[in-house]
Amino acid sequence: MFAALCTLALAVPLGNPRVGAAIAAVAVLGALAVTDGPLFELLAYPSDYEAGRLYGIVTLVLAGATLGLIAVTTSMSVAVFVGTVLLVGYGNLAEQLAHRWTDRDVVHTAAFCVVATVAAVAGQSAARSIADGATLESLSPALPTMLFLGASGALLASLLRDILFANDDPVVMLTVGLLGWLLAELEPALALSGGEIVAALAVTVAFGYASYALETASIAGMLTGILLGLLTIVLGGYGWFAVLISFFAIGGLSSKYRYEEKAERGVAEDNNGARGSGNVLGNAAVALGAVLGYAASSATLLPGNPEPSLFLFAFAGSVATAMSDTLSSEIGSVFETPRLITTLEPVEPGTDGGVTWQGEIAGVAGAAVVAGISYGLFDAVTTVGAAIIVAAGVVGMTVDSLLGATLEGRVLGNQSVNFLATLSGALVCALLVLSFAVLG
Structure with a gap:
């Protein structure tokens, strides 16, 4: 029934927006009229039982109607709208069937993503036809663009359902639809073939599952990493992905470094070192923004037509910061008593803003790794550019420690500090490159 309701989205391309609006109105009125009985039991969300109304279905239909209204009044295509609605409906169906087969969460997630991707491609194709x-x-x-939009939407929907908005399908539908709209606007930058999109999916899924199997990422962290990796490969390229995956791989393994000792000192990552979506996004959200900016700039969609290479350096600076901060924390925390960065007074291990000289050296080395990979893969990164990336990573690592010592725990959370630190690294890197270009 859930999937069948979502299939009604085809009424928009089959008829017209008025037909779709009429069907949505009938569905809402019908849902409000059903207050008990087998149909209520079939369609009720857990929260509907207390209210005695099918408010879950009502909000789902209204979310679909809102997305449809956006599609017919803006530049969002009807194909993206239909693909999004079918993605949520049939992905949910596949996940529920998987629950009857096995209790393994990773299988439920895989079933949702695979079927949701197929449904999204089928919905887009049907709407265009x-x-x-x-x-x-x-x-x-x-087809390559439709596959990319479908896979990206499926990964985001699965992530939101797993962690951020559990059982809140209307919010999931709207969020996925807006992502699809954004990515569809970048179509001039999507030059990959269908085989290359499939290869990108295979590579990112393999790395993502490896992180889950090695217990360096939770399911949510795995989904976040796969989505970020896919967007990075398609919108940037494999060189960008190599820089990003170096952080995920080295940073993830560093959390396992002398884990028992760190656990005894109270400074180990929770969940046996497996990083969740919040940690991944806190460290990689700025990098994702740089990838999107690069694609938009390459497609001449940004005002002023900024140089795409600036976004490359912003990307490298943010990843260098994330790598520096992670290695500084994970390696430095097992050595001698840290000192608060603002006063240099000794503090307890795990104190926000506490640093050790061993951690600082590890942080510089982490930034150098990102700079070395960038230098080897990108013609735009010269020797001076590599040095700038190292400097940006160290600056970002220092900003993280300063924010930890002054604002973390009182004004900012850990993920907010990570985001601001990587943002500072990205800005410093781009501004230094711009300054050298002007002076040169």
């Missing part, structure tokens, strides 16, 4: 009269042959050039 109905609205534009497109044939299978004329749809072929658009």
